[in-house]
Amino acid sequence: GENVEQHPSTLSVQEGDSAVIKCTYSDSASNYFPWYKQELGKRPQLIIDIRSNVGEKKDQRIAVTLNKTAKHFSLHITETQPEDSAVYFCAASTGYSSASKIIFGSGTRLSIRP
Amino acid sequence: DAGVIQSPRHEVTEMGQEVTLRCKPISGHNSLFWYRQTMMRGLELLIYFNNNVPIDDSGMPEDRFSAKMPNASFSTLKIQPSEPRDSAVYFCASTPGHPLSSGNTIYFGEGSWLTVV
Numbered sequence: 001g002e003n004v005e006q007h008p009s010t011l012s013v014q015e016g017d018s019a020v021i022k023c024t025y026s027d028s029a030s031n032y033f034p035w036y037k038q039e040l041g042k043r044p045q046l047i048i049d050i051r052s053n054v055g056e057k058k059d060q061r062i063a064v065t066l067n068k069t070a071k072h073f074s075l076h077i078t079e080t081q082p083e084d085s086a087v088y089f090c091a092a093s094t095g096y097s098s099a100s101k102i103i104f105g106s107g108t109r110l111s112i113r114p
Numbered sequence: 115d116a117g118v119i120q121s122p123r124h125e126v127t128e129m130g131q132e133v134t135l136r137c138k139p140i141s142g143h144n145s146l147f148w149y150r151q152t153m154m155r156g157l158e159l160l161i162y163f164n165n166n167v168p169i170d171d172s173g174m175p176e177d178r179f180s181a182k183m184p185n186a187s188f189s190t191l192k193i194q195p196s197e198p199r200d201s202a203v204y205f206c207a208s209t210p211g212h213p214l215s216s217g218n219t220i221y222f223g224e225g226s227w228l229t230v231v
Contacts, residue, residue: 001172034219034220042224043205043222043223043224043225044157044205044222045222046219046220046221049219089156089157091220101147101159101162101169101170102147102159102209102220103159104149104156104157104159105156106156107156107157
């Protein structure tokens with residue numbers, strides 16, 4: 001089955017700097033890669049996703065890149081702000097089947113230093 | 115839509131007691147997932163259903179755990195008997211499961227915070 005590995009487990013960056021979180025997956029059939037943000041005591045919420053037919057996707061300060069050959073994908077947050085502090089999870093899924101499952105990475109705790 | 119609704123939000127129970135967690139998925143969603151979150155193991159997929167049918171329960175830790183989905187709008191996760199190591203946040207989530215719409219965006223409930231003492 002699918003296995004998703006995520007690094008680093010914790011990340012501290014200065015406010016205004018960029019943060020990068022990396023994930024690798026094992027199942028070459030995976031074609032949908034969402035990223036979730038979980039604030040303390042709250043539910044995970046989708047912040048951005050990418051499908052396998054796209055190499056990069058951007059949404060304001062957030063971008064995700066995908067390298068299907070190497071089976072890895074990354075989350076990039078630019079101009080970090082205090083409200084970016086949270087736990088971020090990557091995930092992989094076979095996507096288009098309604099019966100497919102979504103496997104999450106172990107999470108990255110991002111702290112933004114003022 | 116009110117989103118995925120879970121109950122109870124918080125439960126403290128004694129070891130050996132039965133625990134039942136409940137979930138109402140978003141109306142129209144046809145896939146439902148149960149995840150368990152702990153500091154040590156992150157977000158673990160326990161079981162998921164498609165059109166009310168269990169598809170994969172390989173993540174259920176042991177026979178003390180069981181899950182049902184009797185209809186499209188209700189699911190339960192039961193632990194009997196409960197043990198202290200079952201203490202965790204249990205999330206229910208659902209997806210529309212339609213490839214041409216939002217794909218497999220997964221919508222989480224607010225979680226059930228379980229403490230077994």
